[in-house]
Amino acid sequence: xxxxxxxxxxxxxxxxxxxxxxxxxxxxxxxxxxxxxxxxxxxxxxxxxxxxxxxxxxxxxxxxxxxxxxxxxxxxxxxxxxxxxxxxxxxxxxxxxxxxxxxxxxxxxxxxxxxxxxxxxxxxxxxxxxxxxxxxxxxxxxxxxxxxxxxxxxxxxxxxxxxxxxxxxxxxxxxxxxxxxxxxxxxxxxxxxxxxxxxxxxxxxxxxxxxxxxxxxxxxxxxxxxxxxxxxxxxxxxxxxxxxxxxxxxxxxxxxxxxxxxxxxxxxxxxxxxxxxxxxxxxxxxxxxxxxxxxxxxxxxxxxxxxxxxxxxxxxxxxxxxxxxxxxxxxxxxxxxxxxxxxxxxxxxxxxxxxxxxxxxxxxxxxxxxxxxxxxxxxxxxxxxxxxxxxxxxxxxxxxxxxxxxxxxxxxxxxxxxxxxxxxxxxxxxxxxxxxxxxxxxxxxxxxxxxxxxxxxxxxxxxx
Amino acid sequence: xxxxxxxxxxxxxxxxxxxxxxxxxxxxxxxxxxxxxxxxxxxxxxxxxxxxxxxxxxxxxxxxxxxxxxxxxxxxxxxxxxxxxxxxxxxxxxxxxxxxxxxxxxxxxxxxxxxxxxxxxxxxxxxxxxxxxxxxxxxxxxxxxxxxxxxxxxxxxxxxxxxxxxxxxxxxxxxxxxxxxxxxxxxxxxxxxxxxxxxxxxxxxxxxxxxxxxxxxxxxxxxxxxxxxxxxxxxxxxxxxxxxxxxxxxxxxxxxxxxxxxxxxxxxxxxxxxxxxxxxxxxxxxxxxxxxxxxxxxxxxxxxxxxxxxxxxxxxxxxxxxxxxxxxxxxxxxxxxxxxxxxxxxxxxxxxxxxxxxxxxxxxxxxxxxxxxxxxxxxxxxxxxxxxxxxxxxxxxxxxxxxxxxxxxxxxxxxxxxxxxxxxxxxxxxxxxxxxxx
Numbered sequence: 001x002x003x004x005x006x007x008x009x010x011x012x013x014x015x016x017x018x019x020x021x022x023x024x025x026x027x028x029x030x031x032x033x034x035x036x037x038x039x040x041x042x043x044x045x046x047x048x049x050x051x052x053x054x055x056x057x058x059x060x061x062x063x064x065x066x067x068x069x070x071x072x073x074x075x076x077x078x079x080x081x082x083x084x085x086x087x088x089x090x091x092x093x094x095x096x097x098x099x100x101x102x103x104x105x106x107x108x109x110x111x112x113x114x115x116x117x118x119x120x121x122x123x124x125x126x127x128x129x130x131x132x133x134x135x136x137x138x139x140x141x142x143x144x145x146x147x148x149x150x151x152x153x154x155x156x157x158x159x160x161x162x163x164x165x166x167x168x169x170x171x172x173x174x175x176x177x178x179x180x181x182x183x184x185x186x187x188x189x190x191x192x193x194x195x196x197x198x199x200x201x202x203x204x205x206x207x208x209x210x211x212x213x214x215x216x217x218x219x220x221x222x223x224x225x226x227x228x229x230x231x232x233x234x235x236x237x238x239x240x241x242x243x244x245x246x247x248x249x250x251x252x253x254x255x256x257x258x259x260x261x262x263x264x265x266x267x268x269x270x271x272x273x274x275x276x277x278x279x280x281x282x283x284x285x286x287x288x289x290x291x292x293x294x295x296x297x298x299x300x301x302x303x304x305x306x307x308x309x310x311x312x313x314x315x316x317x318x319x320x321x322x323x324x325x326x327x328x329x330x331x332x333x334x335x336x337x338x339x340x341x342x343x344x345x346x347x348x349x350x351x352x353x354x355x356x357x358x359x360x361x362x363x364x365x366x367x368x369x370x371x372x373x374x375x376x377x378x379x380x381x382x383x384x385x386x387x388x389x390x391x392x393x394x395x396x397x398x399x400x401x402x403x404x405x406x407x408x409x410x411x412x413x414x415x416x417x418x419x420x421x422x423x424x425x426x427x428x429x430x431x432x433x434x435x436x437x438x439x440x441x442x443x444x445x446x447x448x449x450x451x452x453x454x455x456x457x458x459x460x461x462x463x464x
Numbered sequence: 465x466x467x468x469x470x471x472x473x474x475x476x477x478x479x480x481x482x483x484x485x486x487x488x489x490x491x492x493x494x495x496x497x498x499x500x501x502x503x504x505x506x507x508x509x510x511x512x513x514x515x516x517x518x519x520x521x522x523x524x525x526x527x528x529x530x531x532x533x534x535x536x537x538x539x540x541x542x543x544x545x546x547x548x549x550x551x552x553x554x555x556x557x558x559x560x561x562x563x564x565x566x567x568x569x570x571x572x573x574x575x576x577x578x579x580x581x582x583x584x585x586x587x588x589x590x591x592x593x594x595x596x597x598x599x600x601x602x603x604x605x606x607x608x609x610x611x612x613x614x615x616x617x618x619x620x621x622x623x624x625x626x627x628x629x630x631x632x633x634x635x636x637x638x639x640x641x642x643x644x645x646x647x648x649x650x651x652x653x654x655x656x657x658x659x660x661x662x663x664x665x666x667x668x669x670x671x672x673x674x675x676x677x678x679x680x681x682x683x684x685x686x687x688x689x690x691x692x693x694x695x696x697x698x699x700x701x702x703x704x705x706x707x708x709x710x711x712x713x714x715x716x717x718x719x720x721x722x723x724x725x726x727x728x729x730x731x732x733x734x735x736x737x738x739x740x741x742x743x744x745x746x747x748x749x750x751x752x753x754x755x756x757x758x759x760x761x762x763x764x765x766x767x768x769x770x771x772x773x774x775x776x777x778x779x780x781x782x783x784x785x786x787x788x789x790x791x792x793x794x795x796x797x798x799x800x801x802x803x804x805x806x807x808x809x810x811x812x813x814x815x816x817x818x819x820x821x822x823x824x825x826x827x828x829x830x831x832x833x834x835x836x837x838x839x840x841x842x843x844x845x846x847x848x849x850x851x852x853x854x855x856x857x858x859x860x861x862x863x864x865x866x867x868x869x870x871x872x873x874x875x876x877x878x879x880x881x882x883x884x885x886x887x888x889x890x891x892x893x894x895x896x897x898x899x900x901x902x
Contacts, residue, residue: 028532034551035796037715043796044548045527048537051512064508068531085507085579096618141527144716148827180716180833187719189833228838230861230900231684263603263638265645341512378828378838384603387861389840391828409839411829411859411900440604446899461829461838461859462901464685 010040017083019056023159034152051340062344065347102165107295112198113171117153124213135212144180158300166300173202174288190218195434228462234370241433243448248388249416250382256323257345259382275420282310285349291434292349299335320346338442345441352449356426363454370398386416411461427452465533484520486618488698496608499586518792519545523555548889560775563603592666601638606634612826618644624755640679648673679856682901688817693879693889701884702862709799729868731766739802746802746886755787805888809874819844858901870895
């Protein structure tokens with residue numbers, strides 16, 4: 001994307017100014033988005049994003065600049081500005097001896113799309129969207145259906161003064177259907193939104209009519225649902241996107257972004273038992289075509305499968321370059337950023353609880369009164385205190401071991417480290433689902449996942 | 465090509481292609497200084513911008529944008545926008561006619577201070593926090609400033625530009641006392657660097673988070689709620705605004721549809737948006753379509769007076785355009801408030817209930833379509849008019865319209881928050897809400 005000699009010049013200029021490490025990140029995105037509401041295209045948009053970020057390390061102090069003027073004059077000016085900002089603190093290396101004999105690594109296309117961004121016309125896309133909408137109309141109570149199709153194509157180059165040169169191309173496609181059901185009792189919603197690192201073959205993996213149907217049925221379920229009960233009770237959490245609870249309650253606490261500053265309640269706990277025996281937690285950047293997969297992270301390092309917790313024992317954190325410098329832990333290919341406007345930090349990729357061996361039905365046995373959180377919305381955590389919350393999108397009351405009437409508006413709250421100790425059984429039906437995770441380095445595609453599992457007690461926020 | 469050259473290039477090409485086009489170009493500069501452990505750990509300096517077009521052809525609307533300002537990229541933008549427009553089957557689209565709106569400077573010289581002083585502000589804020597023995601970790605401390613120039617032009621004669629910006633101090637820290645841990649954050653936003661005071665921001669964080677230490681579980685039940693301005697602003701900015709957007713009304717997503725002129729809230733409740741507020745952080749001379757800014761009262765003493773409109777929704781509903789068009793260069797035409805605020809009242813006299821100091825997880829726990837919310841909250845238990853102790857691990861749930869109608873008192877002082885747009889609110893007392901905890 002950028003001339004090698006120019007990249008070398010920019011990195012050399014930074015090293016001459018005293019930085020002991022320089023990294024140039026260049027990217028170009030093409031994006032398309034279409035929003036269709038009840039048969040009408042409300043907005044269709046296309047975008048071209050283009051920019052570069054230059055990051056310099058002076059020990060563990062970082063200066064970062066970004067621009068979308070990628071002319072040689074502008075990029076060299078950016079390097080000079082950063083050096084000026086830092087002041088004269090660094091050691092000047094007039095020769096600029098850095099490993100500028102780049103070792104080129106190009107993505108192998110492990111997650112390459114079969115039907116790329118440029119294939120098929122827009123009508124084709126619109127037809128698939130209309131199939132999704134038709135699928136969502138599962139009853140006369142469905143009053144509105146909104147379908148969004150998102151397509152992203154990103155070309156990335158990361159080059160560093162240590163000689164790394166990584167080029168990656170990432171294609172992601174997501175279809176999101178929201179159904180609104182209405183009757184005399186009010187308005188309720190249901191949604192479904194599969195996404196993968198694929199092109200338009202997403203429609204083969206997830207037939208649009210099926211996706212729509214799931215959204216429609218969920219809206220109908222919520223329409224007949226009663227307000228959720230309130231109080232502390234056992235909760236069975238559904239597989240797939242249910243894993244968002246551990247993304248919030250556990251995953252964020254294992255990123256060096258907070259671990260390095262001792263700002264996570266799970267800092268300095270490697271080798272310690274932090275969860276119950278039945279919990280194995282993995283962050284895998286290599287899952288073929290996973291929504292959060294990429295061949296290289298945004299620091300140019302190959303991604304990997306990182307076992308974070310094995311049978312309850314903390315094995316690894318998620319480590320980026322800065323996190324590694326600060327903590328001494330091995331980098332895990334976890335440096336990610338939304339785009340060139342963010343410096344990377346350690347982030348999750350595809351994170352899930354590994355399957356256990358309790359049959360799903362057994363999880364419900366013996367529960368006198370509890371909640372079955374079949375599908376989840378998003379959530380939030382404060383790593384410093386471990387306090388988290390997340391919303392139940394589709395829930396049912398469990399009574400005498402049986403799944404009974406649907407309930408809506410449940411919110412689960414607690415403290416992550418306590419909740420993971422209370423996972424008492426894990427089933428064998430692992431599934432994953434896509435989400436967008438917001439943190440210091442922006443909003444990123446991640447997968448969350450888990451099998452069905454039982455938490456012995458958790459605060460359920462509902463109607464008292 | 466400069467942004468203005470790109471705008472002119474696009475408008476000229478659009479005319480040649482027989483398209484009506486509106487071009488929005490934004491250019492911004494950012495500086496962020498992050499302090500940690502008594503040192504500056506990260507500095508970010510940036511310039512960024514892009515050009516977005518909205519085109520209308522045969523009454524159909526399409527969008528595209530680019531950050532690359534080469535003729536090839538700009539040509540691609542027009543082609544894509546044209547193709548995108550032709551996908552529409554509706555044909556009511558149009559661009560509003562307009563004229564010269566002038567160039568406005570809403571920022572002035574407020575950000576021109578030496579870099580050294582800005583560094584020091586971040587360092588001082590961190591040092592002030594660390595000085596308190598209850599602070600276990602200062603996770604992040606930042607000084608940040610942003611300056612934006614926006615240029616608008618259309619083939620229908622609209623032409624205008626304005627410059628705006630802000631300076632910000634932000635920090636997040638973990639406080640502890642005994643076994644109790646609380647993570648809190650604080651920020652202060654101003655149009656001038658010199659209006660920021662690290663010491664004040666630090667004291668606010670220490671006060672707001674320190675008072676939550678030693679929190680106890682809250683017993684599940686129904687309690688009177690006293691929302692602090694920050695918490696109420698979150699609800700109004702996220703859910704209240706959603707209901708008022710005429711776009712959501714037209715799309716069948718707003719519970720306020722069909723309720724113009726009706727009572728939708730307590731008669732104490734008045735909700736206003738004022739883009740002309742002098743020194744307002746979200747003030748603007750005109751909206752994203754070039755409609756001149758003016759004050760709008762949405763809900764007056766509980767009566768719904770108007771929705772928030774852009775030219776498109778106003779025409780569809782046959783109502784007056786309130787000048788709330790919003791678009792970023794990457795985005796599509798939408799509706800957004802400027803300085804939105806709840807009119808203060810006669811004051812709140814606390815007796816028994818829960819002070820809700822902050823709400824969390826609104827993106828997941830508040831559903832503006834159904835109006836229902838169930839949210840993790842932080843708060844204080846009040847007994848006999850006095851704060852008895854802090855409470856934790858609980859949620860507050862309800863329906864936003866019921867909540868609006870159960871408002872029983874409003875504080876006298878307006879406080880601004882920028883978590884969900886710029887939203888101002890006093891303290892708000894709500895008769896009774898459902899709290900879930902132990």
